Amino acid sequence: MGRRGRIAGIVAALAVAGALVAVAPMAEASPPPAPNVLDPSPPGSNDWSCEPSEAHPNPVVLVHGLSANQANNWGYIAPQLAGAGYCVFSLTYGASGPPTVGGLAPMEQSAEQLSAFVDRVRDATGAAKVDIVGHSEGSLMPDYYVKFLGGAEKVDRYVGMTPLWDGTETAGLALLNRTGQQLGLDPVLRASLDPVCGSCRQFLTGSDFLKKLNSDGGPAVEGVTYTMILTRYDELVVPYTSGLLDGATNIVLQDGCPTDLAEHVAVAFDxxxxxxxxxxxDPDHATPVRCTPVGPDAPTAATS
Incomplete structure (x- = not known):
């Protein structure tokens, strides 16, 4: 599936309530199953014998976005981080299929899956804490784990790509959802759309999920170091400034590299x-970021 196909699938899931789609029941929160052909790990990820080095003591947990899975979201970044000496781990959460499509469960359930996975990583590596790198839903959902499920004691650095702390107004869907609620249609939407994609309406500006995440001083949790990476060309996070987070280092790619045209999906291959x-x-060994021209689309092979 190319970039346009993934975008169309997400918008259709949000916009067409009552679609007759058969979805397998969501699994209970538990450590991920052994690798299988339906949910392969990306190159460089999930080497359970990996021992963190003194230079990189925290394992890195990669958390994919909506409608993705660990293999198609992290085909570029996972081997790059592993090659730099990190112990890299990834999971597919909130999934239905085959084919495996992740991120569809309500984010509270996915956060429980992430919690179990982080514990498995810590047990296998002996590390006290992990670092999280997330994309899209994977930049947002883990904070529920950090803020409400005890993750603050187990997460050191939290890097989000194309985040959406204030939600998204993509295609005007947030307004349509609010209008439907005002007209008393919320039970209809909940019964028809939520079984297909329990997380979809949670992304919309003003959702109950986002209100809870932004409560009590905001999403950022003391003791966790946040870095948010945004792109002005984000067509799914509207406006892209929804990704700005108080208490984080906020990076807009084009501020330092005007020739970087990466959109929402392509950021993970940039x-x-x-x-x-x-x-x-590894801020103690940070190097100047070299600006490289980047096209707007993710590589076709990486998003299929």
């Missing part, structure tokens, strides 16, 4: 983004 991630994970 060498400029990768440099920012490596600096965020």
């Amino acid at each position: 060498p400029v983004t990768l440099q920012h991630i490596r600096n965020a994970l």
